[in-house]
Each structure stands twice: as C-alpha cells, then as structure tokens.
Amino acid sequence: MFRLDSVSKSFGTQTVLQPTSIEFQAGKSTVLIGPSGCGKSTLLRLLAGLLTPDSGRVHFEGVEMNPKNIVQMRHRMGYVIQDGGLFPHLTCAQNVGLMAAHLGWNSHRIRNRIEELSDLTRLPRPALDRYPAQISGGQRQRVGIMRALMLDPPVMLLDEPMGALDPLVRYDLQEDLLKIFRGLGKTAITVTHDMGEAGFFGDHVIMLGEGRIVQQGKLDEMIISPANEFVTRFVNAQRLPALSRPKESA
Amino acid sequence: MSIRTCVIIVLALGVVACEASHTPAWAQKVKVAVGSKAFTESVILGEMLSHLATDAGADVDHRAELGGTQILWQALVTGEIDAYVDYTGTIREEILADSARQEPAIESESDMRAMLRQKEVLMSERVGFNNTYALGMRRSVAGKLGIEKISDLRRHPQLELGFSDEFVERSDGWRPLKNKYGLPQTRIKVMDHNLAYRGLEKDSIQVADLYTTDPEIKYYDLFVLEDDRGFFPVYYAVVLMREDLPRRAPQIAEAMLKIEGLITPEEMSSMSARVRLDRRQEKLVAGEFLNSKLSMSLALPQEGRWAGFNEVIQRVLATTWEHLFLVLISLGLAIPTAIPLGILAARNEAIGQTILGVVGVIQTLPSMALLVFVMPLFALVGMGIGPAPAIMALFLYSLLPIVRGTYTGLKQIPAAIRESAEVLGLDPKARLKLVELPLALPSILSGIKTAAVINVGTATIGALIGAGGYGSPILTGIRLNDPSLILQGAVPAAVLALAVQYGFGIAEKRIVSPGLN
Numbered sequence: 001m002f003r004l005d006s007v008s009k010s011f012g013t014q015t016v017l018q019p020t021s022i023e024f025q026a027g028k029s030t031v032l033i034g035p036s037g038c039g040k041s042t043l044l045r046l047l048a049g050l051l052t053p054d055s056g057r058v059h060f061e062g063v064e065m066n067p068k069n070i071v072q073m074r075h076r077m078g079y080v081i082q083d084g085g086l087f088p089h090l091t092c093a094q095n096v097g098l099m100a101a102h103l104g105w106n107s108h109r110i111r112n113r114i115e116e117l118s119d120l121t122r123l124p125r126p127a128l129d130r131y132p133a134q135i136s137g138g139q140r141q142r143v144g145i146m147r148a149l150m151l152d153p154p155v156m157l158l159d160e161p162m163g164a165l166d167p168l169v170r171y172d173l174q175e176d177l178l179k180i181f182r183g184l185g186k187t188a189i190t191v192t193h194d195m196g197e198a199g200f201f202g203d204h205v206i207m208l209g210e211g212r213i214v215q216q217g218k219l220d221e222m223i224i225s226p227a228n229e230f231v232t233r234f235v236n237a238q239r240l241p242a243l244s245r246p247k248e249s250a
Numbered sequence: 251m252s253i254r255t256c257v258i259i260v261l262a263l264g265v266v267a268c269e270a271s272h273t274p275a276w277a278q279k280v281k282v283a284v285g286s287k288a289f290t291e292s293v294i295l296g297e298m299l300s301h302l303a304t305d306a307g308a309d310v311d312h313r314a315e316l317g318g319t320q321i322l323w324q325a326l327v328t329g330e331i332d333a334y335v336d337y338t339g340t341i342r343e344e345i346l347a348d349s350a351r352q353e354p355a356i357e358s359e360s361d362m363r364a365m366l367r368q369k370e371v372l373m374s375e376r377v378g379f380n381n382t383y384a385l386g387m388r389r390s391v392a393g394k395l396g397i398e399k400i401s402d403l404r405r406h407p408q409l410e411l412g413f414s415d416e417f418v419e420r421s422d423g424w425r426p427l428k429n430k431y432g433l434p435q436t437r438i439k440v441m442d443h444n445l446a447y448r449g450l451e452k453d454s455i456q457v458a459d460l461y462t463t464d465p466e467i468k469y470y471d472l473f474v475l476e477d478d479r480g481f482f483p484v485y486y487a488v489v490l491m492r493e494d495l496p497r498r499a500p501q502i503a504e505a506m507l508k509i510e511g512l513i514t515p516e517e518m519s520s521m522s523a524r525v526r527l528d529r530r531q532e533k534l535v536a537g538e539f540l541n542s543k544l545s546m547s548l549a550l551p552q553e554g555r556w557a558g559f560n561e562v563i564q565r566v567l568a569t570t571w572e573h574l575f576l577v578l579i580s581l582g583l584a585i586p587t588a589i590p591l592g593i594l595a596a597r598n599e600a601i602g603q604t605i606l607g608v609v610g611v612i613q614t615l616p617s618m619a620l621l622v623f624v625m626p627l628f629a630l631v632g633m634g635i636g637p638a639p640a641i642m643a644l645f646l647y648s649l650l651p652i653v654r655g656t657y658t659g660l661k662q663i664p665a666a667i668r669e670s671a672e673v674l675g676l677d678p679k680a681r682l683k684l685v686e687l688p689l690a691l692p693s694i695l696s697g698i699k700t701a702a703v704i705n706v707g708t709a710t711i712g713a714l715i716g717a718g719g720y721g722s723p724i725l726t727g728i729r730l731n732d733p734s735l736i737l738q739g740a741v742p743a744a745v746l747a748l749a750v751q752y753g754f755g756i757a758e759k760r761i762v763s764p765g766l767n
Contacts, residue, residue: 048673074675085670089688089763098684099674131765147674 001026001155001187002047007056009042016042018212019056026154029181029188031202033195035234038208040191041159047189048079048157075099078148078156082163084140086132092143093128096150103151117146122176138169145177149184156181158190162197174200195219195238207231279309280499285322285334288315288714288725290525290532291381291463291518295335295487297536299506301548306505313635315725317714319344320622326371328629332495333506337381337485338362341373343421359486366490374489374507379463379515382485383417386460386472388450399478400431403457407434412455414443422483424459430481444731463515465523487513512543526730565723566742572718573746576637576709580644581702588649588701589694592656593682602657609649617643617711625715640712640719647708648701655697659690692762699754706747710739720746 002024009017017039024030024047032040045051046058049070058065060073086095096117097110105113118125121142127135132143141161148156161177162170178201181188190201198205199219206216215227226232282303286296293314300312313331316322323345325331336345342356349365356362363373385400392398395406403409417423418440427433439455446458447466460467460474467474489509496503513521517539524535537550591609595602612620620643628638663686671685687694713721720739727735 050669050673071675071677074673077673079670079673081666081670083666085666087667087670087685087689089685089691089765091765099676102676102680102684131763133765151675 001061002189003059004043004046005057005059007046007053007058009039009046009051009054016211017046020213021056022206022213024187024189025204026187027185028203029178029190029201030204030206031198032189032191032206032208033193033198033202033234034208034214035193039211040208043208044157044159044189044191048077049073075103075151076153076155078145078151078153080141080144080148080156080158080161082160083137084132084144084147086140086143086147088132091129091131092123092135092139092146095132095143096128096146098147100150113150114146117149120149120180121146136169137164137166138173141165141173142176145180149180152184153186155187155189158188160191160193162192162194177201195235207234209234279307280502281311282308282333282495282499282502283311283313283331285313285316285325285331287319287322287334288317289729290522292335293532293729294518294521294525294536295377295509297532298509298540299333299335299489301533301537301540301546302505302508303502305546305548306502308499308502313716315713315722315729316635316716317618317621317711320618321625321715324622324625324629325635326490326492327369328626328634329492329494330629330632330635333489333491335377335487335509336490337487338376339382339422339483339485341366341488341490342483359488367493370493372491372493372496374491375510377487377489377509378511378513379518380484380486381461381463381515381518382482383422384460384462384477384482385457385475386450386467387457387475388453389471389473391453391456392473392475397475399476400427400433400481401478402475403433403435404431409435409456410437410439410454411435411457412439412441412446412449413459414446415440417459422481427481430479463518463522465519465526468519469523469527487518508544513539517543529730529732562738566738569718569720569722569739570742570746572637572712572722573706573709573720573743576640576644576712576717576719577702577705579637580641580709581648581698581705583641583645584648584652584701585698587645588652588697589656591649592653592694592697593660595653595657596660605653606657609653612646613650617647617708618714620646621711621715635716637712637717639715640709640717643711644705644709648705651700651704652694652697655694655700656690659693659697660686662693663689688763689766692758692766695754695758695762699751702750702754703747706743706750710743 004020004022006019006021007017008015008019016037020043032043034040042051046053047060049058049065052067061076063069063073065073086092087098090098093111093114096114097105100110100113101107114128115125117123118128123139123142123146127139127143132140135143141164145161162173165173174197180186188201190197192198192201202219204216205219205222207214207222209230215222215231222231223235226235284296284299284303286292296312296314300310303310313325316325319336319340322331322334322336326334338359341362346356346362346365356365359373366373385403387397395402397403397406413424418425418438424438428435439449441449443459446455447470449455450458450472451470460472462474466472489507491503491506521535521539524530525532534550537548540546541548541550588609591605595605615623621639624639624642625634628634628642633639667685667689668681671681676684709719710721710724712719713725720743722739723735724739727733727737727739
C-alpha cells in the first residue's frame with residue numbers, strides 16, 4: 001500500500017527522520033510507537049503528503065507521490081487527528097459531507113452515506129446537525145472518523161486519535177474503531193505513545209527512537225525480547241497502578 | 251415597411267437630433283468657476299467675483315470653502331477653478347516657496363507676477379486692503395499704559411499674551427517677532443482665535459494676535475499696535491486668475507478685475523462684521539457692497555441664514571446622501587481590493603510585511619496631505635474638485651483595517667484545521683473558499699466595520715474639496731461660530747456611525763456561522 005525508499009526529513013539543522021525504508025501491507029493495522037520527537041508523526045505526515053521528504057521517495061499504491069498527484073491520492077486516504085480537527089463553522093454533517101459535496105455528489109447520496117457512517121461509528125443522529133463546539137470530545141472524534149471514512153478510502157491514517165479523550169470514552173472508541181477497520185478491511189496506520197493501544201490495534205508494531213526504526217514486529221516480541229536498552233526502557237515506562245503501589249511491611 | 255416610410259423616419263430622427271444639438275444662443279454662457287477658502291473674508295470675496303462674472307454674462311460656479319491654499323492652488327493650476335482671491339504674503343510663503351529657494355529673492359509684487367506667469371497664472375493689482383497679522387490690546391488698557399507701538403511692549407514684561415497656535419508656530423509669528431523687538435514677555439497662552447477676543451474683554455490676557463481686517467477689532471474697540479520695525483509681511487489681497495480666462499472670455503475677466511482697488515480695509519472689515527456678527531449671507535453682503543460702490547443693480551434674494559425646519563431637514567437629507575455616497579463608493583472599492591491583498595499577505599510572509607507596511611503608512615498620512623497628493627491625478631480627467639479625490643482618500647484609508655482583518659483572520663486559523671482541510675483532498679482554491687475565508691470571516695467583517703466607521707468620520711474631509719457631506723455644515727458652522735450649523739453635520743455623522751456599528755452587528759449574526767460563537 002505504502003512504500004518508503006530511504007526517506008529522510010530534517011527541520012533546520014535537526015534531523016527528525018534518518019533515511020528509512022519500509023513497506024506497509026494492505027489490509028493490516030500498523031502502529032507507530034515511540035516517545036515524543038522520535039519521528040513517528042513525521043513519518044505519518046510524510047505518508048499523507050503533508051511533508052515532502054528531503055531525500056528518498058514515497059510510493060502510494062505503486063505510484064510515486066508528487067505535488068501534482070497528491071490531491072487525488074488523498075481521496076483514497078482518511079486522516080484522523082487528535083480531537084478530530086473539525087471545521088468549527090460547519091455542522092458535523094457538513095464536516096463529514098464537505099469533500100463529497102465538493103466532488104459533486106448529490107445531497108441524497110451524501111445524506112445516506114452520512115447516516116450509514118453515523119450508525120457505524122455509533123454517533124447519535126441529533127449530533128449531526130450540531131456544531132463541533134456543541135458536542136462532546138468523544139463525539140467530535142467519532143465525527144472526525146466519519147469524515148475520514150466518507151469517501152470509503154482503503155487507507156486510514158490516525159495521528160494520536162485518542163489523545164484528548166478520558167479513559168472510559170477512549171476504551172469504547174478503541175473497541176469501535178478496531179471493529180470498523182476489521183469489518184471494512186482497511187489498511188490502518190496509527191501513531192500513539194500508549195503501549196496498551198499499540199497492542200490492541202497493531203497487527204504490526206514499529207517502534208521509533210531518535211529518527212530511526214528501533215524494532216518492529218509483534219508487541220509481545222518487543223516486551224519479551226527487546227532489541228536494546230531503549231526498547232526496554234520504553235516498555236517498562238508504562239506504569240500499571242497495581243505494580244507501582246509500595247509494598248506494606250509486615 | 252416601405253422605402254418611403256423609412257426615409258420619413260430617418261428624416262424625422264435627423265430633425266430631432268438637430269433640434270437637440272442646437273441650443274439657443276442665450277443658453278451658451280461661458281462657464282466660470284470661482285474658488286474660496288474656508289474663512290469668511292475669502293467667501294465674501296469669492297461671492298464678489300461670482301457677482302461680477304455673472305453680471306457680465308457668465309454661468310458661475312462658486313466652489314466655496316475649499317480646504318486651504320494648496321487645494322485652491324492645485325484647483326487653479328489644473329483648471330478646476332478659474333480664479334480666486336489670495337494674499338501676497340501667502341503667495342510668497344506658500345505658493346512660490348519652492349521657486350523662491352532656487353531663484354533670486356522675490357522682492358516685489360512684479361517679481362511675483364512674473365513667476366506666477368511662468369505657471370500660466372495671472373495676478374491682479376491689489377484689491378485694496380492688507381490683511382496681515384498685528385498685535386492688539388483693549389484701547390483703555392493700551393491708553394493707561396501708554397502703549398502705541400509694539401516696541402513699547404518692552405517696558406511692560408508683566409503683560410499676559412494670548413496667541414493662536416498658528417501664530418506661535420509661524421515663521422512670521424511670535425518667536426521671530428520676540429527676537430526682532432527684544433520682547434521680554436514669556437507668559438504666552440495659546441488659545442483659539444475667537445476665544446482670544448473674549449480673553450481681552452475679560453482682561454485675562456492683555457495682548458492678542460489679530461488679522462487686521464477682523465471685524466472684532468471694531469466690535470470690541472481694540473487698539474492695533476503700530477509695527478514700528480516693519481516685522482509683519484504684507485498680505486495684500488489679489489485675484490489669481492488662469493491665464494486662459496481673459497483669452498476665453500475677455501469681457502468676463504475684465505468684469506472680475508473691477509475688484510482691483512475696490513475695497514478699503516474698513517470696508518472689508520465691516521463686510522465681515524455683517525456676516526459674522528449680524529449673521530447675514532455672504533452673497534447678500536457682497537452684492538449690496540457692489541450695488542452701492544459700483545452702482546450696479548444686482549438682484550439679491552432677501553433671505554436670512556436662519557432656515558425653516560423643512561429646509562434644515564432637506565439640507566440634512568442632501569448632505570446625508572452626499573456623505574453616504576462618499577462612504578459607500580470608497581468602501582465598495584476597498585473591500586474587493588483589500589481582501590485579496592490580505593489573502594496574499596497571509597500566504598507569503600515577505601510580500602505580506604510589505605503590503606501591511608505600505609497600507610499602514612498610508613493610514614498615517616494626514617488627510618489634507620493625501621488630498622493634495624491625489625487631487626492632481628484626478629485633475630487630469632477634470633475631477634480634481636468634488637467627490638473623486640475624497641473617495642480615493644477614503645478608499646486608501648479603508649485598506650489597512652480590511653487588509654489587516656483578512657490577514658489576522660487567516661493567520662489565526664489553527665494549523666490542525668488548515669491541515670485537516672489539506673489532507674481531506676481539497677485543492678488550495680477550495681480550501682480558501684470552503685474553510686479558510688469562512689473561518690476568517692468574523693475578523694474580516696470587523697475590519698470592514700472599522701473601515702466603515704472610520705470612513706463615516708473621515709468623509710467630513712470631503713467638504714474641504716467641494717465633495718459635500720456632513721463636513722460642509724461643520725466647516726461653515728466653525729467659520730461662522732454657529733453651533734446649530736455644526737450640529738447639523740456632527741449629529742447625523744454620529745448617528746450614521748452608530749447605525750453602521752449596529753448594522754454590522756446584525757449582518758455578523760446573519761452571515762457568520764453560529765458554530766463560531
């Protein structure tokens with residue numbers, strides 16, 4: 001689905017992604033994980049064409065990405081960011097239907113698709129005609145996912161999609177999201193720094209550190225046989241309440 | 251249709267066309283435009299020139315109360331007006347100031363005349379009076395202290411002096427005067443010229459600057475101190491006339507020049523008194539003077555300045571229309587210019603800083619300077635006086651708020667929103683139209699609102715160049731010290747500004763998405 005050939009990216013003097021080659025398989029769910037500044041978001045933004053690589057090439061569905069074909073390619077990608085990135089001046093339904101309307105779909109077809117998606121994402125119907133500021137954070141995120149799914153793209157790119165949600169809302173949405181991806185057979189690439197989320201979503205997990213891939217494979221492998229000290233530290237940094245409680249002396 | 255009918259129709263049309271183009275001889279009057287400055291003496295002299303030209307058969311347009319020497323001079327040079335009265339001192343100091351620096355000193359009136367000739371302007375002989383600065387005191391105070399001449403003031407350092415700010419600043423004003431005479435006084439009160447008379451009367455000041463033809467000199471029985479060292483330059487009134495007028499209409503130019511040597515200082519002063527103190531119309535006062543002095547028989551309408559209620563309403567409606575015309579046209583032009591400039595500025599930082607810098611500098615230009623700058627451009631197409639330059643100035647003043655509103659509105663859009671639009675697959679044009687401009691709309695609207703409110707206030711400058719509007723009654727009201735006239739301009743201007751504010755509030759609710767509140 002995506003192929004990167006020695007792609008690198010710097011901002012000023014700081015290299016955020018060392019030359020990296022990698023392929024993302026169609027139909028699989030991949031998670032990019034690592035600490036802040038490791039280059040995981042940069043990698044996702046390169047895939048979405050929001051950044052152009054300093055060197056190397058990005059291929060999407062076998063075609064090299066360039067400024068001319070990127071607009072068309074994006075119709076085959078859904079992109080979801082933290083808090084949805086919704087347009088505040090449009091109602092939720094208008095947000096979801098904006099691109100389809102711009103492409104000339106008739107209003108009947110748009111409305112049908114939106115209702116279908118609201119069932120799929122379990123967004124209450126009345127929320128559709130509200131503005132983003134009038135609904136909850138979890139609902140906003142569901143609208144963001146609907147918007148990304150509107151044109152039924154084969155690929156979903158998600159940049160810390162749960163980052164702004166409280167644990168309960170997050171738990172429900174994670175379940176729903178996985179069901180949607182599995183049910184529709186989407187290729188999903190998710191950026192997160194949460195090990196639990198990575199394990200839940202990822203058929204394949206890629207850990208990045210300081211601009212390069214440190215280890216990839218199943219999450220279990222990373223936990224059982226970490227590639228180096230960095231992976232060990234990152235894995236151990238995920239604290240569980242029961243484990244951190246100090247032992248009472250007898 | 252037969253050929254015969256066709257021929258008849260064509261002939262008939264031809265006859266109608268000939269009738270239309272043939273205007274009878276009595277209607278083909280020579281058009282003459284006279285100008286005057288925004289002070290009473292100048293308006294009276296303008297009316298006098300108008301009477302003389304009308305009597306000689308011209309169709310006269312008096313562009314009264316224009317905003318100052320530079321505007322009148324521009325209007326004269328570019329042919330917007332044919333003649334007006336100015337003063338020799340002003341001609342030397344302001345009109346010929348540039349030439350005077352390069353050429354040998356302008357010694358005499360014939361030097362001035364020669365230099366004006368190079369600019370195709372004729373200068374008449376003196377109208378007869380010298381309206382210069384002078385120092386004045388109450389007659390009783392001057393008598394008691396034994397003061398007759400300015401140099402006598404040296405013996406009385408305790409005296410308090412009240413001067414207009416212009417007199418304090420001018421190169422022929424207080425500081426050089428103090429040096430020339432070695433005057434010891436340091437207590438100067440800077441005050442409005444009209445208030446200085448009252449100050450003298452109440453003895454809160456003892457000496458004030460005067461114009462020698464001020465009617466108040468007589469009214470308050472003031473004593474004018476002799477300028478015994480010849481400090482004050484002379485300001486003899488003279489007519490400035492375009493060289494082509496005598497060629498175009500010799501008998502009319504000749505009639506207008508009957509004003510040469512016609513008016514003594516006392517007569518000028520008493521005419522001003524009749525306008526300013528007795529509240530009579532300039533046209534009437536000028537006409538009566540000509541009737542008695544030149545035994546002319548001008549028909550003069552005997553109407554007072556005090557208009558009836560209906561007339562006031564009509565005048566307010568007329569000035570409202572003129573004012574709205576200035577505001578709406580300038581704003582209507584500024585919006586489609588400034589919004590694209592703001593978009594460009596937001597897109598490209600380097601170009602943006604240049605655009606914001608330039609429109610910012612325009613905003614700081616004083617309105618008078620801007621008018622004097624744009625007038626000659628419009629004069630090329632015969633629109634140097636009237637609404638066009640005022641609209642241009644207002645248009646330029648409107649740019650900054652709208653450009654900045656657009657720029658800020660676009661810049662304030664969060665990066666996440668902008669990227670969401672991009673990554674959705676919208677092309678740049680669609681992003682601008684569907685996402686960025688709607689999100690910037692509140693800021694753009696508030697820029698337009700600011701521009702509109704500023705415009706309503708600034709459009710009063712239209713009066714300076716004969717574009718009418720609320721500035722006209724304000725200008726006349728200030729000149730004649732007539733509060734009711736000032737209110738006829740100021741009150742509707744304030745109401746209009748409030749209405750604009752309110753109107754935009756409603757418009758904002760209607761066109762800005764409720765999601766943005």
